[in-house]
Every structure is written in C-alpha cells, then in structure tokens.
Amino acid sequence: MNSRTELAPAVASILEAARERPGGDAPVDVDARSLPDALARAEADGRVPVIAEVKPTSPTADGTRADDPVELARAMVEGGAAAISVLTEPTHFGGSPEALTRIREAVSVPVLRKDFVVREDQLDVVEADLALLIARFVGARKSNDSRASQNPSRSDADLEELVVAARERGFQALVEVHDREELEDALAAGANIIGVNNRDLAKLEVDLETFESVAPHVPDDVTLIAESGVSSPDDVRRMREAGADALLVGSAIMDHGAGDSNVTENTRRLVTATEHGE
Numbered sequence: 001m002n003s004r005t006e007l008a009p010a011v012a013s014i015l016e017a018a019r020e021r022p023g024g025d026a027p028v029d030v031d032a033r034s035l036p037d038a039l040a041r042a043e044a045d046g047r048v049p050v051i052a053e054v055k056p057t058s059p060t061a062d063g064t065r066a067d068d069p070v071e072l073a074r075a076m077v078e079g080g081a082a083a084i085s086v087l088t089e090p091t092h093f094g095g096s097p098e099a100l101t102r103i104r105e106a107v108s109v110p111v112l113r114k115d116f117v118v119r120e121d122q123l124d125v126v127e128a129d130l131a132l133l134i135a136r137f138v139g140a141r142k143s144n145d146s147r148a149s150q151n152p153s154r155s156d157a158d159l160e161e162l163v164v165a166a167r168e169r170g171f172q173a174l175v176e177v178h179d180r181e182e183l184e185d186a187l188a189a190g191a192n193i194i195g196v197n198n199r200d201l202a203k204l205e206v207d208l209e210t211f212e213s214v215a216p217h218v219p220d221d222v223t224l225i226a227e228s229g230v231s232s233p234d235d236v237r238r239m240r241e242a243g244a245d246a247l248l249v250g251s252a253i254m255d256h257g258a259g260d261s262n263v264t265e266n267t268r269r270l271v272t273a274t275e276h277g278e
C-alpha cells in the first residue's frame, strides 16, 4: 500500500458505509446560495470568512454534542459564520440529511453538505447549496485512470462526472484534496472551489503545513478553503497568510469535550482574528 491508497481504519469504515448507503429517487434541482458571494460579504463586513461545521461527533472527537442542530447553526451564524457545513453522515458523525434540510430552512447563508459521496445518485439524497466531493474517494479523471485502477480506495465514479452531475443539479461543487496530485485531479475535473484538508485520511493526523504546501499551486481564480485543524486565532491568521479565502472549522467550534461550550463565542473568536492580532 502507498500513501495514496492507505486509509486509517476509521476512514476505511466510513468509505465502506458510504458505498452501502442508497441514493435519492430522482435528481434534485437546487436554487443555490452563492458561496463566493457569502465570502465576499463577510470580507466586506471585516469578518474572516469562516464556514462553521455542525458536527455532532467524529472518529477523532472527544465526545458528542446532542444539541439541536438548528440551534447550533443559528448560534454559528450569530457568531459571524459566512456559511454552514453540515455533516450528514449518520454512522460515524451523528449527522442526517433531515438536519441539513432543517438548518437550510432556518438560516440564510449557504449550506454545505459534508458527506462521503461516491456515486451520482447519492447527490440526490438532500438539497444543499454546496456538495462536497473528496478527490481521494472518487475516481481520478479518465485520462489518468491507470492510478485510479490501481487504487482500491476509489470507487468507479469519476471526479469530473461527479462535478458535472453536481452542477447540473444546481449545487456548487467543493472538491477536497490533500496533496498536489489530488489538486491536479481537481483542476482537471473543472473544480473552481477547492478545499485543502489538513487532516491526513491515512493517519487522521492534522498538520497545517499541508495547506501551506498545496496553496501556492492553486490558481488565483479558484475559491480556496483551508479545512480541518484550525483551532485558534493564530491558526486562522496562519491559513489566511498562506492564501485561504475561507476556513472550514468543526471541532474548535463544536468543542465536543466541553459539552455545553458556547458555539457563538467559539465562532466569533475565529471570525474576528484579523491579520494584526485578536
């Protein structure tokens, strides 16, 4: 196994469960709220663009938050979040498509569906403004399919086809990458919103240097998001200096271990981290 095929046991289990999950009955038709517009509004207001994540638990969380997801999302928006990410994966993250639907009805900012989509019909499970596609989990572009066929962690789905399928339904596609090779796959698939995940799905370790090493190779016209491991205002400043247009933050806002931690305050602390200090 090489670093491209290796997956932490928890991630292999997530992928296996994803492959088993059914899709929707018919293609959805989304009238999406624009993420780039929402990020620009945050910048214009002097807020750091933060996509705050409703993440009841995770394989690396030190607890579970059973709060009403709608209340959590509202609290994040009150704290200045530019957009909301919702984990809809039920088995390992405690999420649900129903929670996303309720949240999207309750807030006016864009809502990202954070899940492990491996087939086109799984896009039809729930409407959202953005759909996450993880380059590591879906097939590489056909012109490069020798790597895809060697990689057992990849399904038969093709990243470019999924990007097109997501857009045909009205979603904005957020393509997640972890290294330069996956970045090339994402760009070849036509991605214009790219997230660099600082969490290594082979070891589940988080290293902010991941974003710093990939970001310089991302074209300027791509909306670039730093994902995972951002836990302090210093981390926010570091990712912004490295070129992040927005930050996707779950654990530091949910603060699972503390149970009743104030999600509004946790969001505000990151949203107000300017280049010149807190």
Ligand SMILES: O=C(O)c1ccccc1NCC(=O)[C@H](O)[C@H](O)COP(=O)(O)O
Residues within 6 Å of the ligand: 010, 011, 014, 053, 055, 058, 059, 060, 061, 197, 199, 201, 204, 227, 228, 229, 230, 248, 249, 250, 251, 252
């Ligand atoms: O968060 C996990 O433990 C995890 C484990 C295995 C696969 C994916 C995982 N997280 C998904 C995410 O992408 C994060 O929820 C998101 O980027 C926010 O990360 P963080 O701010 O570090 O919670």
